[in-house]
Amino acid sequence: MEAIKSALDFSDFPRTDMFIAGVVSVFLVCFPIFPHSSFAMATMIQFLMFSLYGMGWNTIGGYGGQVDLGKAQYVGIGAYTAAVMLTRWNVPFWVSMPMGMFFAVCWSFIIGYPLFRLKGHYFAIATIATSLVLKDLFEVWDFVGAARGLEISPIKYSPPDFLRLIFKQDVYYYYIILGFFFLGILYVNWFRKSRLGFQLRSIKDNEDVARSLGINVHWAKVKTYAIATAFVSMVGSFHACYIKNIEPEDTMSLDLSILIALMAMLGGAGSLWGPIIGAGVLIPMKSYLKEWLGARAGLVGIDLIIYAIIIMLVSAVEPRGIWGIVERVRGRKAR
């Protein structure tokens, strides 16, 4: 009860923030009603998915300050669990998605338990390594289609299939991921004010002080890493049903891991709205760049250059990202 109340309580944000959040929410709910291109729709779905990836990353990476560059491995576990279970055993999404979360969380314990003994940069590098190893495994594992990947053929089902999440029109996917998006915000809003949220912020600040306040630093990190993982895996399962064609190269690539972290950092690590702002800036930019570059093959790679510039700007101008700038102008703190 207290948890639900806390999740719904945004009263520590100023009125203007709540007004803007309200307007954006109404826009998101109404967006499909307005005339739009299928490209715009696809971009919006990507935006919502990446916001959720970012929210997950933000729990451990933002509030906890543990830079994690291996989130793609959990996207992969979520996506593959959903796809394999659907294509082989006809298991609906609402069963396979929690199963995927379960597998991902188990894997996160196996990875997180030893890795959180490492500090700082070593942790970040180790997360990259484990993610790449898992990707390599999937590329040679025949059961999951090896490097060819898996295809969910919509012909076998009769859309709209709400159980298996097989739809012809994107608008269905849009509203489902929008539902997750709002739930994700409520969850993080609870999390940041919860005991674990406070403990993480203390850990980020000074681990010895955190320990002397009775916080089991290692366990708090492992737990939060599992929470971040559950978020990411859930969206990964959705991704499989939405894209219908997954392979290790796109669901588990290093690019994806970096993009997730980068977005959250650009928007504002360790703040509720940061990952959403980051996704709101980067995803449309990425989509339009890609479309625009499609015609100019010589410029491939420019998106990487842009990411690099963003990293440099964030670290030089305001480590707390766009939200940090907003709060600094207002003379307030991250929330």
Next chain:
Amino acid sequence: MSLLEVRNVSKYFGGLKANDNISFNLEKGELVGLIGPNGAGKTTLFNCISGLHPVSSGEIFFDGENITKLKAHEVARRGLARTFQVYAASGDLSVEENVMVGCFMRTRSRAIARARASEILRDLKLQALSHYLVSELPVAAQKKVTMATALGSEPKLLLLDEVAAGLNPNEIEEIMAAIGHVHRDLGITVMLIEHVMELVMKVSQRVIVLDYGKKIADGKPEAIARDPQVIRAYLGERFVREHVREAK
């Protein structure tokens, strides 16, 4: 039974003996000062007691239990809290939120943690600052916030590492009042490291002196102030002239 028993504790950093065979007891309800020149090993001793450093040899008992091998968070959960010499408080959190981190050691409920925190802040006369960020406060207030945070964990023993360093006389007066309140009214046993002699000698019931990692004296403040070994190591003739004579 003593609340804290330190038995033959040594701590080496490579060849450096930061703590060299130190033994002492703290009784329930005592207020004990720990003094010594820079680098004497005072902070290291706190680190050993609170479980942040593994001891090189020796044993530590708290409330009858051997805590030598326990991890820092396990020691804290048994009721041993501390503040840090250099650390102020989490600058990104408000004063109240900082104290709540301490309170969360004893409860999962945000509402309870919050109520406890505001109670403690009222007690230490910090309630007016509740919603400021710690980084916005002057040092004196930051030090009191770290004390409040430690109190949030409802300790039996509180170790204070130089809470008065860098404060002006008025502020020292204030923090002394706060320490007195914690000791007398809350009944918490206190051990404090302090360079500000006026403070240690005035509030402590007993003073322990370290020099080069060794315990060189342990006794009532007046006796310590007259101890020739302590004077040579630390206090200096002038302090004795100005403070001990007038106290008589």
